[in-house]
Amino acid sequence: MKEILKTKNLSKFFYGLKALDRVNINVEKDKLTLIIGPNGSGKTTLINVISGFYKADEGQILFNGMDITNKPPHEINWHGIVRTFQVPQPLKKLTVLENLLIAEQNPGERILNSLLKKWVKKEEEIVEKAYNYLEFLGLDHLWDSEAYKLSGGQLKLLEIGRALMANAKLIVMDEPIAGVNPVLANNILDRITELKKQGITFLIVEHRLDIILKYVDHVYVMANGKVIAEGGAEEILNNKEVIEVYLGATDEAVKCGV
Amino acid sequence: MAQEYLILDIVIWFGLYLIVCISLNVEYGFGGIPNFGRALAVLIGAITVGGIVNRILMATFGVSGGIVEASGLVKSVTNEIIAANPAIGIGILVASLLLAALLGAITGALFILPSAKLSEDYLAITLLAISEVMFMVSYYNTDMIGGYYGVSVPNVLAFVPGEQRLSIFALIILLIAFLAYLLVDRVTNSPYGRLLRAIRENEMVAEAYGKNVMVVRIKTVAFGSAIAALAGALYAYYSVNVIASSFSRVEWTFYPFLMILLGGLANNKGVIAGVLAFVTVKVLLMVYKFEITAALHLPFEAVWLEYIMFGILMLIILIYKPEGLIKEKPIMTDPIKRLVDKIKKAK
Numbered sequence: 001m002k003e004i005l006k007t008k009n010l011s012k013f014f015y016g017l018k019a020l021d022r023v024n025i026n027v028e029k030d031k032l033t034l035i036i037g038p039n040g041s042g043k044t045t046l047i048n049v050i051s052g053f054y055k056a057d058e059g060q061i062l063f064n065g066m067d068i069t070n071k072p073p074h075e076i077n078w079h080g081i082v083r084t085f086q087v088p089q090p091l092k093k094l095t096v097l098e099n100l101l102i103a104e105q106n107p108g109e110r111i112l113n114s115l116l117k118k119w120v121k122k123e124e125e126i127v128e129k130a131y132n133y134l135e136f137l138g139l140d141h142l143w144d145s146e147a148y149k150l151s152g153g154q155l156k157l158l159e160i161g162r163a164l165m166a167n168a169k170l171i172v173m174d175e176p177i178a179g180v181n182p183v184l185a186n187n188i189l190d191r192i193t194e195l196k197k198q199g200i201t202f203l204i205v206e207h208r209l210d211i212i213l214k215y216v217d218h219v220y221v222m223a224n225g226k227v228i229a230e231g232g233a234e235e236i237l238n239n240k241e242v243i244e245v246y247l248g249a250t251d252e253a254v255k256c257g258v
Numbered sequence: 259m260a261q262e263y264l265i266l267d268i269v270i271w272f273g274l275y276l277i278v279c280i281s282l283n284v285e286y287g288f289g290g291i292p293n294f295g296r297a298l299a300v301l302i303g304a305i306t307v308g309g310i311v312n313r314i315l316m317a318t319f320g321v322s323g324g325i326v327e328a329s330g331l332v333k334s335v336t337n338e339i340i341a342a343n344p345a346i347g348i349g350i351l352v353a354s355l356l357l358a359a360l361l362g363a364i365t366g367a368l369f370i371l372p373s374a375k376l377s378e379d380y381l382a383i384t385l386l387a388i389s390e391v392m393f394m395v396s397y398y399n400t401d402m403i404g405g406y407y408g409v410s411v412p413n414v415l416a417f418v419p420g421e422q423r424l425s426i427f428a429l430i431i432l433l434i435a436f437l438a439y440l441l442v443d444r445v446t447n448s449p450y451g452r453l454l455r456a457i458r459e460n461e462m463v464a465e466a467y468g469k470n471v472m473v474v475r476i477k478t479v480a481f482g483s484a485i486a487a488l489a490g491a492l493y494a495y496y497s498v499n500v501i502a503s504s505f506s507r508v509e510w511t512f513y514p515f516l517m518i519l520l521g522g523l524a525n526n527k528g529v530i531a532g533v534l535a536f537v538t539v540k541v542l543l544m545v546y547k548f549e550i551t552a553a554l555h556l557p558f559e560a561v562w563l564e565y566i567m568f569g570i571l572m573l574i575i576l577i578y579k580p581e582g583l584i585k586e587k588p589i590m591t592d593p594i595k596r597l598v599d600k601i602k603k604a605k
Contacts, residue, residue, distance in 0.1 A: 051466060077468030085466075091459040094452070095588045097597075101449075102456045103467050108449035109474075111481055115441070119449050124593040131597060143601075144588065166467060 004029040004170055004201050005050070005081075010059035012042075012049055012225075019045040021225040022059065027170065032192060032202040032215055036236075037222035038246050043205040044086055046222070047172050050203075051083040052076040063170070080169035084162070084176060086205075088155035090147035097143040099158055100130035103166040126165075133161045136191065138184070153179050160188060164195065171195075173204045177211060189215045209247075213237075221246060264545060266428050270496065271537045273431035274489045279514045279521075279529045280435075280442045281485035286515070287523035287586075288451055289478045290458030292382035295369065295389030297510035299362045299483035301396060301502070303490020306358040307411055308403040308500030311350065315412070325401065329409040333498075336412035344417040351414040351495060355434070358491035359484040366483025367476050374475045389507065397502035408501030411494050431492050438485050443526045445481075452589050454478065455524060508565075513540075516568055519575050522582030531583045540564065 005027035012020040020042050027033045035043050048054040050061055052073035061069045063079055071079075082103075091099050104126045108119025134140040137157045142150065150158060156179050163171050177185040185208070192202055193215060206212045219236045221229040223245045229236060236242055278300060285291045312325065315332045322328070340347035373384040396402050403409050415423050445451070453474065457464045461471050494500045513536070521532020543550070547563050550556075556563065575582065590598075 053462070053466075072470075073462075073465040074468045074470045077466060083466055085462075089460050089463045091456050091463060093459055093586060094455055097594070098452055098456075098588055101452065102464070102469075105468055106449040109453045109469070111445055111450055111477060114445050114448035114450035117444075117448075120592060123449060123591050124596075127591075127593040127597050144598075146588075162467070 002029045003027060004064055005203065006062040007046075007050070008060040008062070010046070010049060010061060011057050012045055012054060013057050018225045020049065020056075023222075023225070023227055025220050025227060025230075027201060027203050028218065029201050030196050030199055031217035032196060032204060034212060034216040034219045035203070035205045035222060036207070036209065036219060036246060037228075041222040042225040043222055044174055045225075047083055047174055047203075047205065050076075050172060051081060077166075077168075080167075081172060082163050082166040082168035082170070083172040084159045084174055086174040088152075088159040090150065090155050090158055092148040093146055095144050095146055096134065096139055096150070096158060097127070097130055099147050100133060100162050100165050101126055103130075103162045130161075130165055133165050136187075137161050153181070156180055157184070164191065168200065170201045170203065173202065173206075175206055176204060177206060177208050182211060185211050263424075264541065266424050267541050267545075268537055269428040270424075270431055271541060272533055273428070273435035274493055274496075275514065275517060275533045275537055276435040276530065277438045277489040277492070278486050278510060279517045279533050280439055280526065281482040282514045283518050283524065283526065283529050284442055284446060284454070284485075285478055285482040287518055287525070287529075288446055288454035288458065289475065290378065290454075291370075291475055291479060292378055293385055293479060293482065294382045294507075294511055294515075295385035296486060296514055297505055297507050298369070298385075298389035298392050299366055299486035300490035300493070300510045301389075301392060301505040302362050302365050302483070303358040303487035303492075304494045304500045304505060305396065305403055305490075306361050306487065307354050307491050307494035308409045310357065310361075311354050312409060312411070325409055326404040326407045329404070329411070333410040333412050337416040340412065340414060340416040342417075347412075347414040347417060350412065351430075354491050354495070355488055358487040362487025362490075363480040363484035367480040370476055370479040374472050374479075386507070386511070389511065393502060393505065393507070396505075403500050403502060405502065408499050411498050411500055413498050414495050427496055431496065434488060434492060438488060439526065439530070442485065446526065447589055448591065455589075458524075513568070516572050516575075518582075519572065519580075520582055522584040522586060524586040525582070525584050528582050528584035535583070536568075539567075543567070 003026040007023055007025050009022040009024060010020055011018065011022055023046060035046065037043050045054065049056050052071055055070050060067060063081065066079065068076055068079055091102065106119050106122050106126065107113045108123065113119060131140065131143065134143055139154060139157055147158060160176050163173060177188060180188065189212065196202065213233045216233055219231060219233055220227050221236060221242045228245065229239050229242050278296060282293060282296050285293045312329045312332060315336055316328050319332060319335055321331050369385065369388050373381055376384060397405055399405055400407060415426055418426055453469060457469065457471055457474060464471050517532040517536045518529055520536060522528025543564055551563065
């Protein structure tokens, strides 16, 4: 067991509200770790703190043993962490293809290199890679339309495609398959399983347990900013506390006649 | 004869404004940085010529005293030397342009540095304020570039007979505008241009994908300011004097914004269209404003016609045609063009 990401007593407060309360998680390398929990339990806050968009108030985040706590988002990306957003964040006036191309670092993004055309080789490589991802996601026919023309579901796919496209060691996804049709959701998770074999680790927040559970390696359950349970999928499904706060107290529901 | 001057006027202003607008388009059109301090970079270009080159010449010829009187003396001495030796005139021009670009870049970066983290509207106001302060200082402080007296500037084309000077200068301005356009077009039709547009659309995504937004902004403003400073230096040599009042926010910040909005943001060809349309109307208005006022029986002085017209034009563009004359287009790098061919073949 080798962990790629580790949080140590990570806490985040919003004016007295403990959004994260001494959270300790270990993300194992080349595995899919799932975080579940009711709304407002701190899942997205955790992602925001890990990716540098929020500053942690206490605790530490270690990535491959290196302390990355409170570094700016772009530096965290350079270490190899990429994240997606729960609400898709398209670059609206850029084309679908361009939205993916931005995921990688290109030498031509510097003024002098762009003047000297020191970017054509890299561009060639990422254009092909991006188009392959568009084909996989079924967005290839839309490659040259601006992102604002896409539907909600398509934007979701674009958001995923951009993250898979980036050369990341750890991909953190916030509800990647919410609003995606089941067939494609399974395809995406199959692709994730494939990428896992290539040495990419996934940390995912998701509510669609029916689809995702058969793909996950390890589950953390959060409630009120705390981790209340962890374990394999089976173990979690049978955990009493988890059933109570998240999955729903089925027994009581039956008693009440729901 | 009058018509010839009209055309020369259009060419000169087209060239000067193209340089300023193409630089502003990189910052605002592509990068979404609302640089309401564009006039500052142009002023820096003029200060380079009127304040710095003049002082270098004063030191060379051993002229002492206040800059206002000394610049007049330096001008006549330098003009004589240039008349006998054209290479010196061209040399001074080229060196001044390079120095102006360098100082433009430095001041641009310096002034955006503390404010680059601000959101769009606050950034615009801050840059406008910095530009205004600099304008006031250079207008009321007579030591820098002569304040409200202004300073004289050598005629770098002193070797050219008087009647040809204007047309040759127009060609020089046009040439430099053309080079600035090519430079910007090459730099923006690349992953850098795409990055700027991405930052403009969504800063958060750019950060999440490893782009250092602050640094990109600072470099972009430095690049834009370097180019805009060329226009200031050229304008100083064209008018053979520098006076701060010629570098007002209306002429060098608001009009350029109007021109790039008219032409189409984030589209370099659009900038050409916008500048050409604007300059033609402006020059014709200036020349014929008395006739127009008389013909239309306007109840106000002719000088206000320009401001009113352009103000209304700005509103019309923003309401009815916010994308401008030529719409923003995706950046088609060579590899993307090859992809298009492949897709077409597959069909």
